[in-house]
Amino acid sequence: MTPVAAPARLSRSALGLPMPPERIVHFGLGAFHRAHQAWYTARASDAAEWGIVAFTGRSRDLVDRLRPQDGLYTLVERGVDGDRCEVVPSIVRIESGDDVPAFVAAVADPAVVILTLTMTESGYRLGADGTPDLSDPVVAADVALLSEAFTTGSADAARPGTAMARILLGLDARRRAGAGSIAVVPCDNLPDNGGKFRRALVDLAERTSRELPAWLATKVSVVSTSIDRITPAIDGTVESLAVAEAARWTDAAPVVTEPFSDWVLEGAFPAGRPDWESAGARFVDELAPWENRKLWMLNGAHTVLAALGQVRGHANVNSAIVDPVCRDAVEALWDDDARQLPEFDLADYRAALLERFGNPRIEHRLAQIAQDSTTKMRLRIVPVALAELADGRTAHGCATAVAAWVLGVRAGLVPSPDGVGEHADAGDDPPSSATLLDLLDPRLAAHTTFAGLVLAACADLSAPWDFERRLRHVP
Numbered sequence: 001m002t003p004v005a006a007p008a009r010l011s012r013s014a015l016g017l018p019m020p021p022e023r024i025v026h027f028g029l030g031a032f033h034r035a036h037q038a039w040y041t042a043r044a045s046d047a048a049e050w051g052i053v054a055f056t057g058r059s060r061d062l063v064d065r066l067r068p069q070d071g072l073y074t075l076v077e078r079g080v081d082g083d084r085c086e087v088v089p090s091i092v093r094i095e096s097g098d099d100v101p102a103f104v105a106a107v108a109d110p111a112v113v114i115l116t117l118t119m120t121e122s123g124y125r126l127g128a129d130g131t132p133d134l135s136d137p138v139v140a141a142d143v144a145l146l147s148e149a150f151t152t153g154s155a156d157a158a159r160p161g162t163a164m165a166r167i168l169l170g171l172d173a174r175r176r177a178g179a180g181s182i183a184v185v186p187c188d189n190l191p192d193n194g195g196k197f198r199r200a201l202v203d204l205a206e207r208t209s210r211e212l213p214a215w216l217a218t219k220v221s222v223v224s225t226s227i228d229r230i231t232p233a234i235d236g237t238v239e240s241l242a243v244a245e246a247a248r249w250t251d252a253a254p255v256v257t258e259p260f261s262d263w264v265l266e267g268a269f270p271a272g273r274p275d276w277e278s279a280g281a282r283f284v285d286e287l288a289p290w291e292n293r294k295l296w297m298l299n300g301a302h303t304v305l306a307a308l309g310q311v312r313g314h315a316n317v318n319s320a321i322v323d324p325v326c327r328d329a330v331e332a333l334w335d336d337d338a339r340q341l342p343e344f345d346l347a348d349y350r351a352a353l354l355e356r357f358g359n360p361r362i363e364h365r366l367a368q369i370a371q372d373s374t375t376k377m378r379l380r381i382v383p384v385a386l387a388e389l390a391d392g393r394t395a396h397g398c399a400t401a402v403a404a405w406v407l408g409v410r411a412g413l414v415p416s417p418d419g420v421g422e423h424a425d426a427g428d429d430p431p432s433s434a435t436l437l438d439l440l441d442p443r444l445a446a447h448t449t450f451a452g453l454v455l456a457a458c459a460d461l462s463a464p465w466d467f468e469r470r471l472r473h474v475p
Protein backbone atom coordinates (compact mmCIF):
# COMPACT_ATOMS: atom_id res chain seq x y z
CA MET A 1 0.00 0.00 0.00
CA THR A 2 1.35 3.46 -0.90
CA PRO A 3 1.65 5.62 2.23
CA VAL A 4 -0.54 8.72 2.11
CA ALA A 5 1.46 11.91 2.78
CA ALA A 6 0.29 13.74 5.88
CA PRO A 7 -1.18 17.13 5.01
CA ALA A 8 1.22 20.02 5.69
CA ARG A 9 0.52 22.47 8.49
CA LEU A 10 -0.08 26.05 7.37
CA SER A 11 3.05 28.17 7.77
CA ARG A 12 4.49 31.26 6.14
CA SER A 13 7.80 29.62 5.34
CA ALA A 14 6.15 26.56 3.73
CA LEU A 15 3.97 28.78 1.56
CA GLY A 16 6.66 31.43 0.92
CA LEU A 17 4.47 34.20 2.37
CA PRO A 18 6.11 37.39 3.70
CA MET A 19 5.20 39.18 6.98
CA PRO A 20 3.71 42.60 6.25
CA PRO A 21 4.63 45.22 8.91
CA GLU A 22 2.19 45.79 11.81
CA ARG A 23 0.15 48.87 10.89
CA ILE A 24 -3.45 47.90 11.78
CA VAL A 25 -4.76 46.74 15.16
CA HIS A 26 -8.02 44.81 15.29
CA PHE A 27 -10.13 44.19 18.39
CA GLY A 28 -12.75 41.39 18.39
CA LEU A 29 -11.16 38.67 16.28
CA GLY A 30 -13.88 36.28 15.12
CA ALA A 31 -15.11 34.73 11.89
CA PHE A 32 -16.38 37.98 10.41
CA HIS A 33 -13.17 40.02 10.71
CA ARG A 34 -11.30 37.21 9.00
CA ALA A 35 -13.86 36.91 6.18
CA HIS A 36 -14.09 40.65 5.67
CA GLN A 37 -11.58 43.32 6.77
CA ALA A 38 -8.58 40.93 6.88
CA TRP A 39 -9.54 39.58 3.45
CA TYR A 40 -9.91 43.08 1.93
CA THR A 41 -6.51 43.99 3.40
CA ALA A 42 -4.89 40.87 1.96
CA ARG A 43 -6.39 41.61 -1.47
CA ALA A 44 -5.41 45.28 -1.57
CA SER A 45 -2.81 46.24 -4.19
CA ASP A 46 -0.47 47.37 -1.37
CA ALA A 47 -1.11 44.34 0.87
CA ALA A 48 2.64 43.87 1.42
CA GLU A 49 2.68 47.09 3.46
CA TRP A 50 -0.23 46.33 5.82
CA GLY A 51 -0.12 43.69 8.55
CA ILE A 52 -2.80 43.28 11.22
CA VAL A 53 -2.26 42.63 14.94
CA ALA A 54 -5.51 40.94 15.94
CA PHE A 55 -6.87 40.76 19.50
CA THR A 56 -9.63 38.35 20.38
CA GLY A 57 -12.63 39.70 22.29
CA ARG A 58 -13.42 37.48 25.22
CA SER A 59 -11.78 34.09 24.71
CA ARG A 60 -8.26 33.08 23.80
CA ASP A 61 -9.36 30.08 21.73
CA LEU A 62 -8.36 31.64 18.39
CA VAL A 63 -4.96 32.65 19.80
CA ASP A 64 -4.18 29.00 20.46
CA ARG A 65 -5.44 27.91 17.05
CA LEU A 66 -3.89 30.63 14.90
CA ARG A 67 -0.48 31.25 16.53
CA PRO A 68 0.96 27.84 15.59
CA GLN A 69 0.05 28.54 11.95
CA ASP A 70 1.60 32.07 11.84
CA GLY A 71 -1.82 33.79 11.82
CA LEU A 72 -2.67 32.14 8.49
CA TYR A 73 -6.08 30.59 7.89
CA THR A 74 -8.11 29.27 5.01
CA LEU A 75 -11.05 31.30 3.82
CA VAL A 76 -13.55 28.92 2.24
CA GLU A 77 -15.85 30.78 -0.16
CA ARG A 78 -18.87 28.51 -0.26
CA GLY A 79 -20.72 29.10 -3.52
CA VAL A 80 -23.80 27.29 -4.78
CA ASP A 81 -21.60 25.10 -7.00
CA GLY A 82 -18.59 24.47 -4.79
CA ASP A 83 -15.87 25.76 -2.50
CA ARG A 84 -12.96 28.03 -3.32
CA CYS A 85 -10.16 27.92 -0.72
CA GLU A 86 -7.70 30.77 -0.19
CA VAL A 87 -5.04 31.34 2.48
CA VAL A 88 -5.32 34.84 3.98
CA PRO A 89 -1.95 36.21 5.15
CA SER A 90 -2.78 39.72 6.47
CA ILE A 91 -2.99 38.82 10.21
CA VAL A 92 0.62 38.77 11.37
CA ARG A 93 0.19 38.56 15.16
CA ILE A 94 -2.61 37.25 17.38
CA GLU A 95 -3.07 38.32 20.99
CA SER A 96 -5.64 37.61 23.65
CA GLY A 97 -8.13 40.43 24.20
CA ASP A 98 -7.56 40.39 27.95
CA ASP A 99 -3.84 41.13 27.52
CA VAL A 100 -4.30 44.83 28.27
CA PRO A 101 -0.58 45.78 28.18
CA ALA A 102 -0.17 44.17 24.74
CA PHE A 103 -3.28 45.95 23.42
CA VAL A 104 -2.23 49.33 24.84
CA ALA A 105 1.28 48.96 23.40
CA ALA A 106 -0.11 48.06 19.96
CA VAL A 107 -2.49 51.05 19.86
CA ALA A 108 0.33 53.36 21.03
CA ASP A 109 2.76 52.12 18.36
CA PRO A 110 3.47 55.04 15.95
CA ALA A 111 3.62 52.58 13.02
CA VAL A 112 -0.02 51.62 13.70
CA VAL A 113 -2.47 54.05 12.07
CA ILE A 114 -5.78 52.12 12.02
CA LEU A 115 -7.84 50.38 14.73
CA THR A 116 -10.70 48.22 13.41
CA LEU A 117 -13.40 46.76 15.65
CA THR A 118 -15.88 43.86 15.49
CA MET A 119 -17.06 43.35 19.05
CA THR A 120 -20.84 42.94 18.50
CA GLU A 121 -23.34 45.45 19.90
CA SER A 122 -22.92 44.05 23.41
CA GLY A 123 -19.24 44.96 23.36
CA TYR A 124 -20.05 48.71 23.28
CA ARG A 125 -22.10 48.45 26.52
CA LEU A 126 -24.23 51.48 25.72
CA GLY A 127 -27.34 52.68 27.54
CA ALA A 128 -30.52 53.73 25.75
CA ASP A 129 -29.15 57.27 25.20
CA GLY A 130 -26.00 55.96 23.46
CA THR A 131 -23.59 56.83 26.28
CA PRO A 132 -21.72 54.20 28.36
CA ASP A 133 -24.27 52.30 30.47
CA LEU A 134 -23.34 53.35 33.99
CA SER A 135 -25.99 51.06 35.46
CA ASP A 136 -23.73 48.20 34.31
CA PRO A 137 -21.38 47.60 37.28
CA VAL A 138 -18.44 46.67 35.02
CA VAL A 139 -18.79 49.97 33.13
CA ALA A 140 -19.12 51.97 36.38
CA ALA A 141 -16.04 50.21 37.81
CA ASP A 142 -14.05 51.07 34.66
CA VAL A 143 -15.05 54.75 34.86
CA ALA A 144 -13.80 54.88 38.45
CA LEU A 145 -10.63 52.96 37.57
CA LEU A 146 -9.74 55.18 34.57
CA SER A 147 -10.45 58.41 36.49
CA GLU A 148 -8.10 57.28 39.24
CA ALA A 149 -5.45 56.06 36.78
CA PHE A 150 -5.47 59.22 34.64
CA THR A 151 -5.48 61.53 37.68
CA THR A 152 -2.69 59.77 39.52
CA GLY A 153 -0.55 59.01 36.46
CA SER A 154 -0.87 55.27 37.00
CA ALA A 155 -2.49 54.42 33.63
CA ASP A 156 0.23 51.88 32.77
CA ALA A 157 -0.91 49.69 35.66
CA ALA A 158 -4.66 49.94 34.89
CA ARG A 159 -6.50 46.77 33.80
CA PRO A 160 -10.06 47.76 32.80
CA GLY A 161 -12.60 45.06 31.95
CA THR A 162 -14.61 46.64 29.12
CA ALA A 163 -13.54 47.04 25.51
CA MET A 164 -14.33 50.78 25.42
CA ALA A 165 -12.17 51.46 28.51
CA ARG A 166 -9.30 49.42 27.05
CA ILE A 167 -9.54 51.38 23.79
CA LEU A 168 -9.47 54.70 25.68
CA LEU A 169 -6.50 53.48 27.70
CA GLY A 170 -4.68 52.58 24.44
CA LEU A 171 -5.47 55.98 22.95
CA ASP A 172 -4.21 57.72 26.10
CA ALA A 173 -0.92 55.81 25.80
CA ARG A 174 -0.75 56.91 22.15
CA ARG A 175 -1.29 60.53 23.21
CA ARG A 176 1.48 60.30 25.81
CA ALA A 177 3.82 58.65 23.28
CA GLY A 178 3.18 61.42 20.73
CA ALA A 179 2.39 58.70 18.21
CA GLY A 180 0.11 60.87 16.09
CA SER A 181 -3.24 60.44 14.38
CA ILE A 182 -5.17 57.20 14.10
CA ALA A 183 -8.43 56.16 12.40
CA VAL A 184 -10.88 53.95 14.30
CA VAL A 185 -13.14 51.83 12.08
CA PRO A 186 -16.09 50.10 13.83
CA CYS A 187 -17.38 47.23 11.69
CA ASP A 188 -20.42 46.09 13.69
CA ASN A 189 -23.96 45.93 12.28
CA LEU A 190 -25.20 49.03 14.09
CA PRO A 191 -26.84 52.04 12.49
CA ASP A 192 -24.34 54.93 12.54
CA ASN A 193 -21.65 52.67 14.04
CA GLY A 194 -19.00 55.41 13.75
CA GLY A 195 -21.18 58.07 15.39
CA LYS A 196 -22.18 55.70 18.19
CA PHE A 197 -18.56 54.76 18.86
CA ARG A 198 -17.36 58.37 18.86
CA ARG A 199 -20.11 59.57 21.23
CA ALA A 200 -19.42 56.71 23.65
CA LEU A 201 -15.64 57.27 23.53
CA VAL A 202 -15.91 61.03 24.06
CA ASP A 203 -18.37 60.54 26.92
CA LEU A 204 -15.99 58.13 28.62
CA ALA A 205 -13.05 60.50 28.06
CA GLU A 206 -14.96 63.48 29.50
CA ARG A 207 -15.83 61.48 32.61
CA THR A 208 -12.27 60.33 33.24
CA SER A 209 -9.61 62.64 31.79
CA ARG A 210 -8.83 66.33 31.41
CA GLU A 211 -6.44 65.94 28.45
CA LEU A 212 -8.09 63.25 26.35
CA PRO A 213 -11.22 65.02 25.03
CA ALA A 214 -9.22 67.70 23.19
CA TRP A 215 -6.65 65.17 21.93
CA LEU A 216 -9.39 62.84 20.62
CA ALA A 217 -10.98 65.75 18.75
CA THR A 218 -7.82 66.43 16.75
CA LYS A 219 -6.04 63.07 16.52
CA VAL A 220 -8.74 60.39 16.28
CA SER A 221 -10.84 60.04 13.15
CA VAL A 222 -13.81 57.69 13.46
CA VAL A 223 -14.91 56.09 10.20
CA SER A 224 -18.48 54.79 9.74
CA THR A 225 -18.98 51.61 7.75
CA SER A 226 -21.57 49.37 6.16
CA ILE A 227 -20.21 45.85 6.15
CA ASP A 228 -21.62 42.83 4.38
CA ARG A 229 -20.62 39.21 3.99
CA ILE A 230 -22.74 36.36 5.36
CA THR A 231 -20.37 34.43 7.63
CA PRO A 232 -22.23 32.06 9.97
CA ALA A 233 -20.67 30.58 13.08
CA ILE A 234 -19.30 27.15 12.10
CA ASP A 235 -18.13 23.89 13.57
CA GLY A 236 -14.39 24.47 13.23
CA THR A 237 -13.46 20.81 13.55
CA VAL A 238 -15.73 19.65 10.72
CA GLU A 239 -14.50 22.45 8.48
CA SER A 240 -10.86 21.75 9.37
CA LEU A 241 -11.25 18.23 8.05
CA ALA A 242 -12.96 19.45 4.89
CA VAL A 243 -10.19 21.97 4.25
CA ALA A 244 -7.49 19.36 4.82
CA GLU A 245 -9.15 17.20 2.21
CA ALA A 246 -9.78 19.97 -0.33
CA ALA A 247 -6.63 22.00 0.05
CA ARG A 248 -4.16 19.39 1.35
CA TRP A 249 -3.06 21.41 4.38
CA THR A 250 -4.32 21.23 7.94
CA ASP A 251 -5.93 24.31 9.38
CA ALA A 252 -7.13 24.59 12.97
CA ALA A 253 -9.26 27.68 12.28
CA PRO A 254 -10.76 27.96 8.79
CA VAL A 255 -13.58 30.40 8.05
CA VAL A 256 -16.53 29.63 5.82
CA THR A 257 -18.22 32.53 4.05
CA GLU A 258 -20.27 33.33 0.98
CA PRO A 259 -18.68 34.53 -2.30
CA PHE A 260 -20.42 37.96 -2.05
CA SER A 261 -18.86 40.79 -0.08
CA ASP A 262 -19.36 44.53 0.28
CA TRP A 263 -17.72 47.31 2.31
CA VAL A 264 -18.80 50.96 2.19
CA LEU A 265 -16.87 53.52 4.29
CA GLU A 266 -17.33 57.18 5.18
CA GLY A 267 -14.59 59.12 6.93
CA ALA A 268 -10.95 60.12 6.93
CA PHE A 269 -7.74 58.14 7.42
CA PRO A 270 -5.37 60.93 8.47
CA ALA A 271 -2.27 58.73 8.56
CA GLY A 272 -3.02 56.53 5.54
CA ARG A 273 -4.76 53.24 4.81
CA PRO A 274 -4.53 50.22 2.53
CA ASP A 275 -5.74 50.60 -1.04
CA TRP A 276 -8.97 48.82 -0.08
CA GLU A 277 -10.75 50.13 -3.21
CA SER A 278 -8.51 47.85 -5.28
CA ALA A 279 -10.13 44.94 -3.41
CA GLY A 280 -13.66 46.26 -3.99
CA ALA A 281 -14.36 48.60 -1.03
CA ARG A 282 -16.17 51.88 -1.70
CA PHE A 283 -15.62 55.28 -0.06
CA VAL A 284 -18.66 57.57 0.01
CA ASP A 285 -19.48 61.06 1.31
CA GLU A 286 -22.73 59.96 2.94
CA LEU A 287 -23.05 56.46 4.32
CA ALA A 288 -26.67 56.61 5.56
CA PRO A 289 -28.45 55.37 2.39
CA TRP A 290 -26.00 52.47 1.96
CA GLU A 291 -26.25 51.53 5.60
CA ASN A 292 -30.05 51.75 5.60
CA ARG A 293 -30.27 49.59 2.49
CA LYS A 294 -28.12 46.90 4.05
CA LEU A 295 -29.52 46.97 7.59
CA TRP A 296 -33.19 47.30 6.61
CA MET A 297 -33.21 44.91 3.68
CA LEU A 298 -30.64 42.19 4.46
CA ASN A 299 -30.62 42.24 8.25
CA GLY A 300 -34.30 43.26 8.49
CA ALA A 301 -35.27 40.30 6.30
CA HIS A 302 -33.05 38.00 8.40
CA THR A 303 -34.83 39.22 11.54
CA VAL A 304 -38.23 38.45 9.96
CA LEU A 305 -37.09 35.04 8.74
CA ALA A 306 -35.66 34.22 12.17
CA ALA A 307 -39.18 34.58 13.61
CA LEU A 308 -41.51 33.44 10.84
CA GLY A 309 -39.15 30.79 9.50
CA GLN A 310 -38.89 29.09 12.90
CA VAL A 311 -42.66 29.38 13.46
CA ARG A 312 -43.06 27.52 10.16
CA GLY A 313 -40.59 24.81 11.16
CA HIS A 314 -37.45 25.92 9.34
CA ALA A 315 -33.99 25.81 10.92
CA ASN A 316 -31.95 27.75 8.33
CA VAL A 317 -32.28 30.85 6.16
CA ASN A 318 -32.00 28.83 2.94
CA SER A 319 -35.02 26.67 3.67
CA ALA A 320 -37.12 29.56 5.04
CA ILE A 321 -36.63 31.77 2.00
CA VAL A 322 -38.05 29.18 -0.39
CA ASP A 323 -41.20 28.84 1.73
CA PRO A 324 -43.76 31.06 -0.10
CA VAL A 325 -45.22 32.47 3.12
CA CYS A 326 -41.79 33.61 4.35
CA ARG A 327 -40.80 34.80 0.90
CA ASP A 328 -44.02 36.88 0.56
CA ALA A 329 -43.41 38.47 3.96
CA VAL A 330 -39.83 39.39 2.99
CA GLU A 331 -40.91 40.79 -0.40
CA ALA A 332 -43.65 42.88 1.28
CA LEU A 333 -41.09 44.30 3.70
CA TRP A 334 -38.74 45.11 0.84
CA ASP A 335 -41.57 46.96 -0.97
CA ASP A 336 -41.87 49.28 2.06
CA ASP A 337 -38.06 49.58 2.33
CA ALA A 338 -37.78 50.46 -1.35
CA ARG A 339 -40.14 53.43 -0.98
CA GLN A 340 -37.86 54.79 1.77
CA LEU A 341 -34.71 54.26 -0.33
CA PRO A 342 -35.44 56.41 -3.38
CA GLU A 343 -31.69 56.76 -4.09
CA PHE A 344 -31.49 53.20 -5.37
CA ASP A 345 -32.92 51.08 -8.16
CA LEU A 346 -33.26 47.95 -6.05
CA ALA A 347 -34.25 45.27 -8.58
CA ASP A 348 -30.75 43.75 -8.85
CA TYR A 349 -30.09 44.14 -5.11
CA ARG A 350 -33.30 42.26 -4.26
CA ALA A 351 -32.56 39.50 -6.76
CA ALA A 352 -29.04 39.14 -5.35
CA LEU A 353 -30.35 38.95 -1.77
CA LEU A 354 -32.77 36.17 -2.72
CA GLU A 355 -29.93 34.26 -4.37
CA ARG A 356 -27.63 34.78 -1.35
CA PHE A 357 -30.32 33.73 1.16
CA GLY A 358 -31.10 30.67 -0.95
CA ASN A 359 -27.50 29.38 -1.09
CA PRO A 360 -28.15 25.80 0.04
CA ARG A 361 -24.53 25.26 1.05
CA ILE A 362 -24.45 28.05 3.66
CA GLU A 363 -25.94 26.81 6.90
CA HIS A 364 -27.14 30.02 8.56
CA ARG A 365 -29.17 29.07 11.62
CA LEU A 366 -32.33 31.05 12.31
CA ALA A 367 -32.01 30.43 16.05
CA GLN A 368 -28.62 32.21 15.98
CA ILE A 369 -30.06 35.19 14.09
CA ALA A 370 -33.09 35.39 16.43
CA GLN A 371 -30.97 36.55 19.38
CA ASP A 372 -31.89 40.03 20.58
CA SER A 373 -34.73 40.30 18.06
CA THR A 374 -36.61 43.08 19.86
CA THR A 375 -33.71 45.53 19.51
CA LYS A 376 -33.21 44.47 15.90
CA MET A 377 -36.90 45.04 15.12
CA ARG A 378 -36.67 48.52 16.65
CA LEU A 379 -33.66 49.41 14.50
CA ARG A 380 -34.58 47.70 11.23
CA ILE A 381 -38.40 47.60 10.93
CA VAL A 382 -39.89 50.29 13.21
CA PRO A 383 -38.11 53.28 11.52
CA VAL A 384 -39.40 52.20 8.10
CA ALA A 385 -42.94 51.67 9.46
CA LEU A 386 -42.98 55.14 11.04
CA ALA A 387 -41.64 56.75 7.86
CA GLU A 388 -44.22 54.97 5.70
CA LEU A 389 -47.07 55.99 8.03
CA ALA A 390 -45.78 59.58 8.09
CA ASP A 391 -45.89 59.53 4.27
CA GLY A 392 -49.57 58.53 4.44
CA ARG A 393 -49.12 54.89 3.46
CA THR A 394 -50.16 51.72 5.27
CA ALA A 395 -46.73 50.18 5.97
CA HIS A 396 -48.27 46.83 5.08
CA GLY A 397 -44.90 45.09 4.69
CA CYS A 398 -43.71 46.33 8.09
CA ALA A 399 -47.02 45.26 9.67
CA THR A 400 -46.40 41.75 8.29
CA ALA A 401 -42.84 41.84 9.65
CA VAL A 402 -44.12 42.88 13.09
CA ALA A 403 -46.73 40.11 12.95
CA ALA A 404 -43.96 37.60 12.19
CA TRP A 405 -42.06 38.77 15.29
CA VAL A 406 -45.25 38.64 17.42
CA LEU A 407 -45.88 35.04 16.34
CA GLY A 408 -42.24 34.15 17.03
CA VAL A 409 -42.37 35.62 20.54
CA ARG A 410 -45.74 34.01 21.32
CA ALA A 411 -44.36 30.64 20.20
CA GLY A 412 -41.29 31.07 22.43
CA LEU A 413 -38.97 30.89 19.39
CA VAL A 414 -37.81 34.50 19.63
CA PRO A 415 -36.84 36.19 22.92
CA SER A 416 -39.63 38.15 24.65
CA PRO A 417 -39.18 41.91 24.93
CA ASP A 418 -38.24 43.30 28.34
CA GLY A 419 -41.22 44.45 30.36
CA VAL A 420 -43.71 41.68 29.49
CA GLY A 421 -44.26 40.98 33.19
CA GLU A 422 -44.76 44.66 34.09
CA HIS A 423 -47.03 45.61 31.19
CA ALA A 424 -50.55 46.86 32.02
CA ASP A 425 -51.92 43.70 30.38
CA ALA A 426 -49.48 41.41 32.20
CA GLY A 427 -50.92 38.04 33.03
CA ASP A 428 -51.60 36.72 29.54
CA ASP A 429 -49.45 33.73 28.80
CA PRO A 430 -48.28 34.01 26.09
CA PRO A 431 -48.60 37.81 25.95
CA SER A 432 -51.27 39.13 23.58
CA SER A 433 -50.34 40.52 20.17
CA ALA A 434 -51.51 44.00 21.28
CA THR A 435 -49.27 43.86 24.38
CA LEU A 436 -46.28 42.85 22.28
CA LEU A 437 -46.88 45.62 19.74
CA ASP A 438 -47.09 48.15 22.58
CA LEU A 439 -43.85 46.88 24.08
CA LEU A 440 -42.15 46.97 20.69
CA ASP A 441 -43.15 50.57 19.98
CA PRO A 442 -46.04 52.48 21.63
CA ARG A 443 -46.30 54.85 18.61
CA LEU A 444 -47.10 51.93 16.32
CA ALA A 445 -49.52 50.47 18.88
CA ALA A 446 -51.35 53.82 19.05
CA HIS A 447 -51.83 53.88 15.26
CA THR A 448 -55.14 52.01 15.03
CA THR A 449 -54.92 51.22 11.31
CA PHE A 450 -51.38 49.85 11.65
CA ALA A 451 -52.29 47.89 14.79
CA GLY A 452 -55.28 46.42 12.92
CA LEU A 453 -53.02 45.41 10.03
CA VAL A 454 -50.66 43.63 12.45
CA LEU A 455 -53.53 41.64 13.99
CA ALA A 456 -54.85 40.74 10.52
CA ALA A 457 -51.35 39.69 9.41
CA CYS A 458 -50.98 37.51 12.53
CA ALA A 459 -54.14 35.65 11.54
CA ASP A 460 -53.11 35.50 7.90
CA LEU A 461 -49.62 34.16 8.61
CA SER A 462 -51.04 31.52 10.94
CA ALA A 463 -53.57 30.26 8.37
CA PRO A 464 -52.66 27.42 6.02
CA TRP A 465 -51.03 28.76 2.87
CA ASP A 466 -52.86 28.37 -0.41
CA PHE A 467 -52.69 29.77 -3.90
CA GLU A 468 -55.92 31.74 -3.48
CA ARG A 469 -54.53 33.57 -0.47
CA ARG A 470 -51.35 34.36 -2.40
CA LEU A 471 -53.38 35.74 -5.31
CA ARG A 472 -55.19 38.10 -2.92
CA HIS A 473 -51.79 39.66 -2.15
CA VAL A 474 -50.88 40.31 -5.78
CA PRO A 475 -51.38 44.07 -6.32
Ligand SMILES: NC(=O)c1ccc[n+]([C@@H]2O[C@H](COP(=O)([O-])OP(=O)(O)OC[C@H]3O[C@@H](n4cnc5c(N)ncnc54)[C@H](O)[C@@H]3O)[C@@H](O)[C@H]2O)c1
Pocket (backbone or CB within 6 Å): 027, 028, 029, 030, 031, 032, 033, 055, 056, 057, 058, 059, 118, 119, 120, 121, 122, 123, 124, 163, 187, 188, 189, 190, 227, 228, 229, 230, 231, 232, 233
Ligand atom coordinates in the same frame (compact mmCIF):
# COMPACT_ATOMS: atom_id res chain seq x y z
N1 LIG B 1 -20.96 37.17 10.74
C1 LIG B 1 -21.52 37.93 9.78
O1 LIG B 1 -22.12 37.45 8.82
C2 LIG B 1 -21.42 39.42 9.89
C3 LIG B 1 -21.66 40.19 8.76
C4 LIG B 1 -21.64 41.58 8.86
C5 LIG B 1 -21.34 42.16 10.07
N2 LIG B 1 -21.08 41.39 11.15
C6 LIG B 1 -20.77 42.04 12.42
O2 LIG B 1 -19.52 41.64 12.88
C7 LIG B 1 -19.52 41.50 14.27
C8 LIG B 1 -18.80 40.24 14.66
O3 LIG B 1 -19.39 39.15 14.04
P1 LIG B 1 -18.80 37.68 14.20
O4 LIG B 1 -19.66 36.82 13.36
O5 LIG B 1 -17.34 37.66 13.98
O6 LIG B 1 -19.15 37.41 15.71
P2 LIG B 1 -18.38 36.67 16.89
O7 LIG B 1 -19.42 36.15 17.80
O8 LIG B 1 -17.38 35.73 16.35
O9 LIG B 1 -17.73 37.90 17.69
C9 LIG B 1 -16.67 38.70 17.26
C10 LIG B 1 -15.84 39.15 18.43
O10 LIG B 1 -16.58 39.98 19.33
C11 LIG B 1 -16.15 39.68 20.64
N3 LIG B 1 -17.16 40.10 21.63
C12 LIG B 1 -18.44 39.69 21.71
N4 LIG B 1 -19.04 40.27 22.75
C13 LIG B 1 -18.11 41.05 23.37
C14 LIG B 1 -18.10 41.87 24.50
N5 LIG B 1 -19.19 42.01 25.26
N6 LIG B 1 -16.96 42.52 24.82
C15 LIG B 1 -15.86 42.38 24.08
N7 LIG B 1 -15.80 41.62 22.99
C16 LIG B 1 -16.91 40.95 22.63
C17 LIG B 1 -15.96 38.18 20.58
O11 LIG B 1 -15.17 37.73 21.67
C18 LIG B 1 -15.24 38.02 19.26
O12 LIG B 1 -13.86 38.26 19.37
C19 LIG B 1 -20.98 41.58 14.72
O13 LIG B 1 -21.21 42.80 15.37
C20 LIG B 1 -21.77 41.60 13.46
O14 LIG B 1 -22.79 42.54 13.50
C21 LIG B 1 -21.10 40.02 11.10
Ligand SMILES: O=P(O)(O)OC[C@@H](O)[C@@H](O)[C@H](O)[C@H](O)CO
Pocket (backbone or CB within 6 Å): 189, 227, 228, 229, 230, 231, 298, 299, 302, 303, 368, 369, 376
Ligand atom coordinates in the same frame (compact mmCIF):
# COMPACT_ATOMS: atom_id res chain seq x y z
O1 LIG C 1 -27.38 39.23 14.55
P1 LIG C 1 -27.74 40.12 13.38
O2 LIG C 1 -29.19 40.05 13.04
O3 LIG C 1 -27.21 41.51 13.50
O4 LIG C 1 -26.99 39.50 12.16
C1 LIG C 1 -27.16 38.17 11.78
C2 LIG C 1 -26.98 38.12 10.30
O5 LIG C 1 -28.09 38.73 9.70
C3 LIG C 1 -25.76 38.88 9.86
O6 LIG C 1 -24.61 38.38 10.47
C4 LIG C 1 -25.62 38.84 8.35
O7 LIG C 1 -25.27 37.57 7.93
C5 LIG C 1 -24.60 39.84 7.92
O8 LIG C 1 -24.93 41.12 8.39
C6 LIG C 1 -24.40 39.83 6.44
O9 LIG C 1 -23.50 40.82 6.10
